[in-house]
Amino acid sequence: MNSYRTTVRRGFTLVEILIVVIILGILAAIVIPQFTNASQDARKNSLTSQLQTIRSQLELYKMQHLDKNPDLLFTADSTNWSQLTSKTDKFGVTTATTGLDFGPYLQQVPANPMNGFSQVKLVTADPAIPGSKTASSYGYVINSSNGKVWATSAKADYIFDESNPSSTTNDD
Numbered sequence: 001m002n003s004y005r006t007t008v009r010r011g012f013t014l015v016e017i018l019i020v021v022i023i024l025g026i027l028a029a030i031v032i033p034q035f036t037n038a039s040q041d042a043r044k045n046s047l048t049s050q051l052q053t054i055r056s057q058l059e060l061y062k063m064q065h066l067d068k069n070p071d072l073l074f075t076a077d078s079t080n081w082s083q084l085t086s087k088t089d090k091f092g093v094t095t096a097t098t099g100l101d102f103g104p105y106l107q108q109v110p111a112n113p114m115n116g117f118s119q120v121k122l123v124t125a126d127p128a129i130p131g132s133k134t135a136s137s138y139g140y141v142i143n144s145s146n147g148k149v150w151a152t153s154a155k156a157d158y159i160f161d162e163s164n165p166s167s168t169t170n171d172d
Contacts, residue, residue, distance in 0.1 A: 115154055
């Protein structure tokens with residue numbers, strides 16, 4: 001007598017596979033925006049920290065250079081951070097052959113983490129924050145009369161509002 005075993009092969013039906021795919025899609029739609037917000041929040045926190053560093057290093061530079069701001073940074077549309085990123089003499093000269101006793105104050109030229117720009121826009125009065133509009137392509141705004149420093153928003157259209165990092169103008 002021959003006995004044949006019949007094996008029944010069962011697999012997933014198309015409906016079951018579609019349900020799993022839909023569930024995975026819903027989970028992805030929930031999780032992915034949270035990662036996007038986390039990276040944007042990290043950039044904002046990095047910018048706030050970077051601004052504190054720039055401000056403190058500008059103060060140190062001024063203390064060591066007879067209360068004088070770095071000239072190269074305080075010129076119109078400057079991208080020259082060399083007096084803060086190089087050693088200087090007591091007059092702020094970076095090309096001197098002797099007496100380079102001060103600095104460097106920053107390891108590298110600071111690029112704004114929100115927009116990647118490092119160019120400085122000079123103003124003569126403190127901008128009103130929040131909502132201060134600025135020209136694009138600047139990473140920082142410096143008041144040449146008092147040395148205060150601000151950063152620009154993600155698209156460099158506004159002054160970054162440090163007091164309210166979640167402000168919608170910070171993303172513009």
